[in-house]
Amino acid sequence: xxxxxxxxxxxxxxxxxxxxxxxxxxxxxxxxxxxxxxxxxxxxxxxxxxxxxxxxxxxxxxxxxxxxxxxxxxxxxxxxxxxxxxxxxxxxxxxxxxxxxxxxxxxxxxxxxxxxxxxxxxxxxxxxxxxxxxxxxxxxxxxxxxxxxxxxxxxxxxxxxxxxxxxxxxxxxxxxxxxxxxxxxxxxxxxxxxxxxxxxxxxxxxxxxxxxxxxxxxxxxxxxxxxxxxxxxxxxxxxxxxxxxxxxxxxxxxxxxxxxxxxxxxxxxxxxxxxxxxxxxxxxxxxxxxxxxxxxxxxxxxxxxxxxxxxxxxxxxxxxxxxxxxxxx
Amino acid sequence: xxxxxxxxxxxxxxxxxxxxxxxxxxxxxxxxxxxxxxxxxxxxxxxxxxxxxxxxxxxxxxxxxxxxxxxxxxxxxxxxxxxxxxxxxxxxxxxxxxxxxxxxxxxxxxxxxxxxxxxxxxxxxxxxxxxxxxxxxxxxxxxxxxxxxxxxxxxxxxxxxxxxxxxxxxxxxxxxxxxxxxxxxxxxxxxxxxxxxxxxxxxxxxxxxxxxxxxxxxxxxxxxxxxxxxxxxxxxxxxxxxxxxxxxxxxxxxxxxxxxxxxxxxxxxxxxxxxxxxxxxxxxxxxxxxxxxxxxxxxxxxxxxxxxxxxxxxxxxxxxxxxxxxxxx
Numbered sequence: 086x087x088x089x090x091x092x093x094x095x096x097x098x099x100x101x102x103x104x105x106x107x108x109x110x111x112x113x114x115x116x117x118x119x120x121x122x123x124x125x126x127x128x129x130x131x132x133x134x135x136x137x138x139x140x141x142x143x144x145x146x147x148x149x150x151x152x153x154x155x156x157x158x159x160x161x162x163x164x165x166x167x168x169x170x171x172x173x174x175x176x177x178x179x180x181x182x183x184x185x186x187x188x189x190x191x192x193x194x195x196x197x198x199x200x201x202x203x204x205x206x207x208x209x210x211x212x213x214x215x216x217x218x219x220x221x222x223x224x225x226x227x228x229x230x231x232x233x234x235x236x237x238x239x240x241x242x243x244x245x246x247x248x249x250x251x252x253x254x255x256x257x258x259x260x261x262x263x264x265x266x267x268x269x270x271x272x273x274x275x276x277x278x279x280x281x282x283x284x285x286x287x288x289x290x291x292x293x294x295x296x297x298x299x300x301x302x303x304x305x306x307x308x309x310x311x312x313x314x315x316x317x318x319x320x321x322x323x324x325x326x327x328x329x330x331x332x333x334x335x336x337x338x339x340x341x342x343x344x345x346x347x348x349x350x351x352x353x354x355x356x357x358x359x360x361x362x363x364x365x366x367x368x369x370x371x372x373x374x375x376x377x378x379x380x381x382x383x384x385x386x387x388x389x390x391x392x393x394x395x396x397x398x399x400x401x402x403x404x405x406x407x408x409x410x411x412x413x414x
Numbered sequence: 415x416x417x418x419x420x421x422x423x424x425x426x427x428x429x430x431x432x433x434x435x436x437x438x439x440x441x442x443x444x445x446x447x448x449x450x451x452x453x454x455x456x457x458x459x460x461x462x463x464x465x466x467x468x469x470x471x472x473x474x475x476x477x478x479x480x481x482x483x484x485x486x487x488x489x490x491x492x493x494x495x496x497x498x499x500x501x502x503x504x505x506x507x508x509x510x511x512x513x514x515x516x517x518x519x520x521x522x523x524x525x526x527x528x529x530x531x532x533x534x535x536x537x538x539x540x541x542x543x544x545x546x547x548x549x550x551x552x553x554x555x556x557x558x559x560x561x562x563x564x565x566x567x568x569x570x571x572x573x574x575x576x577x578x579x580x581x582x583x584x585x586x587x588x589x590x591x592x593x594x595x596x597x598x599x600x601x602x603x604x605x606x607x608x609x610x611x612x613x614x615x616x617x618x619x620x621x622x623x624x625x626x627x628x629x630x631x632x633x634x635x636x637x638x639x640x641x642x643x644x645x646x647x648x649x650x651x652x653x654x655x656x657x658x659x660x661x662x663x664x665x666x667x668x669x670x671x672x673x674x675x676x677x678x679x680x681x682x683x684x685x686x687x688x689x690x691x692x693x694x695x696x697x698x699x700x701x702x703x704x705x706x707x708x709x710x711x712x713x714x715x716x717x718x719x720x721x722x723x724x725x726x727x728x729x730x731x732x733x734x735x736x737x738x739x740x741x742x743x
Binding site for chain 1: 646661677680
């Protein structure tokens with residue numbers, strides 16, 4: 086009798102141990118809503134070898150926009166705030182670099198004045214603030230800024246203003262043998278400065294807007310130098326092109342938050358077989374920001390209009406997430 | 415006594431089993447020369463956790479040129495031969511596309527006449543023969559050609575004219591947790607058409623020259639279309655730029671065969687810590703081709719002049735390799 090009990094207890098323990106991984110919630114910062122269920126249902130379906138929708142690991146490609154999808158983009162893109170800081174420092178040494186009203190406003194920290202020039206003005210600011218240094222020096226400087234400069238509103242350093250639920254989603258997908266890529270309109274070197282530590286995404290899996298980089302071999306120490314000028318804009322219809330250039334396969338999972346991500350989601354979800362499109366909807370004025378159809382950053386119109394028709398999941402930050410920031414406030 | 419014998423035999427077996435992997439030659443098509451020894455010595459040094467030169471797996475990046483390094487490039491680049499074939503077919507349907515002497519020569523299969531226009535002429539041929547179709551259709555067509563068209567001289571299909579010793583090197587490095595990338599002056603879509611099956615290199619690890627690709631979303635089926643025009647040339651000083659764009663880390667191992675690879679080897683081997691530069695020297699007129707300082711394809715001058723000073727290994731195909739082709743003749 087004693088012997089049977091031990092065996093039975095052992096069998097029970099085995100059942101518990103096998104059941105444990107299935108019971109553990111891979112997305113603890115997601116509320117128990119339709120959004121979480123839809124994600125998990127999709128991932129289980131494509132990773133189940135006996136499912137009709139099974140996708141081999143080599144084709145489990147997931148792409149994520151960065152600004153507004155993985156980290157905050159309000160009240161301005163982090164990269165724009167960084168550029169303003171660095172432009173100010175440069176102008177203190179050499180005021181002659183401020184050759185336009187946009188640059189003058191930017192160097193004063195006048196965000197509204199600096200942004201008045203639209204995308205063209207932003208590129209002008211990036212040109213002047215990000216050029217004339219090596220890629221290595223730039224990435225080290227950006228890393229320093231992202232991990233030490235604090236946003237006044239939250240008291241958090243910028244690198245900690247990533248969304249905890251999205252970090253869990255990245256980890257969950259990688260645990261299920263997905264390759265996770267960032268596909269961002271932001272500058273590739275700026276994101277790479279922290280992509281590994283902030284997201285677990287190595288530099289080779291960051292696709293972004295590319296500045297003009299040149300190889301210079303003077304003396305013994307060749308260098309990759311950043312120059313002014315943009316050679317590739319990874320936004321809107323540029324995102325599927327960036328995906329083709331860098332990944333060479335159509336993703337099966339795409340997440341974004343603005344109409345700059347529309348074509349990426351369209352390209353991803355119009356392929357054959359199981360596909361998943363996700364839009365982060367900024368509905369949480371209390372914990373983060375509430376914005377969609379209006380403004381100059383992260384406008385979301387077409388995505389909201391077409392999400393239902395296209396079967397894309399719209400994540401309601403206020404309702405679907407029980408925690409926003411990865412950093413502790 | 416019997417019991418001791420069994421234990422002793424078991425111990426002997428264990429020793430044998432542990433010793434086996436070390437005894438198996440990872441590079442059987444390489445002769446027992448300095449070249450093979452230098453490669454293995456380097457790999458063992460950077461993968462040995464107690465070595466001063468240990469490199470973590472995440473930084474074990476190896477880059478390989480393609481034409482003349484992984485597959486043959488004589489008497490002409492495979493991609494040029496493919497372009498000529500396809501141009502001829504296109505011109506049979508619509509002769510009006512042949513708007514220059516270069517294109518007319520190319521459509522007649524007159525390789526010499528087609529190549530007389532140099533790089534500009536080659537780009538013109540690629541423009542006309544490779545444009546106006548989707549990336550997917552192009553890759554399928556290139557795969558079909560590479561795996562069925564036979565080179566008259568060897569009787570092998572082009573996809574089998576890869577160098578067996580280099581395939582073994584790719585596999586050996588991956589077995590030692592290197593990530594292997596192709597960094598080629600050839601077109602990225604052409605190489606990707608067979609990179610996985612020919613080299614075990616997935617499309618996202620192929621860096622190459624990039625044509626103008628555009629995203630078109632008409633109706634339900636969005637498409638990535640190839641247009642004429644080159645947006646990035648991944649050759650010479652472009653190779654370190656391509657490496658930065660796609661990999662974002664400096665490699666520790668680089669292999670090439672011509673002066674188009676000089677900057678890639680220079681960039682790779684001028685970094686801190688252990689580095690390896692390798693040049694394939696085409697010395698085998700009997701089994702392959704013998705060429706270096708002269709000609710219009712794969713010219714190698716600067717590399718030969720500086721290899722010794724820079725500590726790069728020059729592989730002598732005739733002496734260092736006991737087999738050339740991966741395909742069986």
